[in-house]
Amino acid sequence: MKVVITSSAQTLADPIDMHFGRAKFFILADTETGKAVVHDNVQNLHAVQGAGIQSAETVAKLGAETVITGSVGPKAYRALQAAGIKIALVEAVCPGTEALRRFKEGDLPVLDKPNSEGHWV
Amino acid sequence: MKPFPVIAIASGKGGTGKTTVAVHLAAWLAAQGRAVQYLDCDVEEPNGHLFLKPVIDTTETASIPVPIVNAEACIACGKCARVCEFNAIAMLKKPLVFPELCHGCGACVLVCPAGAIREEPRAIGVVESGHAGSIAFAQGRLNVGEPMSPPLIRKVKARRMSEAIALLDAPPGTSCPVVATVRGADFVVLVTEPTPFGLHDLSLAVDTLRPMDLPLGVIVNRADEDRRVQAFCRDQNLPLLAELPDDRRVAETYARGELLFERLPEWRGFFDTLWKQIEARL
Numbered sequence: 336m337k338v339v340i341t342s343s344a345q346t347l348a349d350p351i352d353m354h355f356g357r358a359k360f361f362i363l364a365d366t367e368t369g370k371a372v373v374h375d376n377v378q379n380l381h382a383v384q385g386a387g388i389q390s391a392e393t394v395a396k397l398g399a400e401t402v403i404t405g406s407v408g409p410k411a412y413r414a415l416q417a418a419g420i421k422i423a424l425v426e427a428v429c430p431g432t433e434a435l436r437r438f439k440e441g442d443l444p445v446l447d448k449p450n451s452e453g454h455w456v
Numbered sequence: 457m458k459p460f461p462v463i464a465i466a467s468g469k470g471g472t473g474k475t476t477v478a479v480h481l482a483a484w485l486a487a488q489g490r491a492v493q494y495l496d497c498d499v500e501e502p503n504g505h506l507f508l509k510p511v512i513d514t515t516e517t518a519s520i521p522v523p524i525v526n527a528e529a530c531i532a533c534g535k536c537a538r539v540c541e542f543n544a545i546a547m548l549k550k551p552l553v554f555p556e557l558c559h560g561c562g563a564c565v566l567v568c569p570a571g572a573i574r575e576e577p578r579a580i581g582v583v584e585s586g587h588a589g590s591i592a593f594a595q596g597r598l599n600v601g602e603p604m605s606p607p608l609i610r611k612v613k614a615r616r617m618s619e620a621i622a623l624l625d626a627p628p629g630t631s632c633p634v635v636a637t638v639r640g641a642d643f644v645v646l647v648t649e650p651t652p653f654g655l656h657d658l659s660l661a662v663d664t665l666r667p668m669d670l671p672l673g674v675i676v677n678r679a680d681e682d683r684r685v686q687a688f689c690r691d692q693n694l695p696l697l698a699e700l701p702d703d704r705r706v707a708e709t710y711a712r713g714e715l716l717f718e719r720l721p722e723w724r725g726f727f728d729t730l731w732k733q734i735e736a737r738l
Contacts, residue, residue: 384557
């Protein structure tokens with residue numbers, strides 16, 4: 336299964352980024368093969384508005400079924416729902432590898448509503 | 457010189473006295489028998505009405521057109537999402553519209569090859585108009601929680617009458633709402649105060665407005681011994697239109713929502729001078 340992990344830097348050994356929409360990097364990981372590919376999110380990081388929406392679009396294009404992150408705002412949540420992408424929640428910063436391991440063990444709760452306020456709007 | 461110029465009263469920093477200047481200039485011009493219109497473009501918190509106490513006779517809902525996608529006609533090409541500068545459409549399995557982010561530009565409708573997008577008005581606020589004595593009055597009131605003020609500001613400005621001096625009371629800051637207000641004005645008055653914050657935000661406002669090629673002038677409100685704003689104006693070749701004195705009685709009168717002229721008749725003189733300064737530059 337393909338998952339996206341929001342990351343503060345370029346490898347799974349780095350701490351995850353707790354923000355979804357304005358995450359620095361998205362790491363696309365394959366839970367079976369362990370293969371990981373990093374994608375820069377700089378465009379959305381600096382978006383004036385709609386960062387979460389565009390990030391959801393990016394994650395959908397990457398073909399991920401689940402995104403592992405710390406917080407998702409209302410519009411990003413709506414967009415991820417529309418794309419059929421599940422959200423696995425990490426409650427505190429940890430390395431991407433640990434988040435991925437916990438996800439595979441079924442240890443991460445699935446988010447069923449936005450857990451962050453929208454920014455500005 | 458235009459007989460009926462449009463004068464915008466702006467500032468970088470909030471609370472420097474834009475509204476004080478705008479309403480008193482309106483009242484002073486009206487007292488001289490000039491046809492004048494006051495347009496409150498500070499649509500997030502219009503407060504000129506507190507002083508002018510207008511009679512409102514028309515309230516009109518202001519809307520922007522937002523897209524509605526016909527899912528059956530949509531071919532999921534994603535062009536609408538790509539053209540949207542404001543991320544108001546996401547291309548997921550089908551386009552997903554976020555109306556609260558839409559600026560109503562209509563680009564999505566234009567690029568849709570399937571004709572699957574129509575527009576529907578979304579109310580963002582109201583424009584209220586009326587008069588305060590001989591002053592024609594209009595103000596925008598943005599709905600609470602609504603982020604998109606420029607379309608409403610443009611609707612307030614559309615109330616401009618051709619045969620009156622128009623005074624535009626601008627919102628504070630240096631972003632889109634300010635640009636929407638001052639665009640097309642014949643002169644911009646920047647009201648500031650002699651504090652580091654006043655000076656800093658004045659310099660931001662000047663940086664914002666200079667590329668728009670608008671004639672600018674500065675008023676120092678609550679002027680005191682700090683002369684840094686005046687020095688900045690000299691360096692920047694910005695005309696200093698007036699210095700309004702720091703006077704507790706002004707604050708007291710303001711706090712009661714009254715105009716200054718009755719209690720402090722000497723303030724007529726400041727506005728007489730101010731208007732001459734502006735008029736000489738039109």
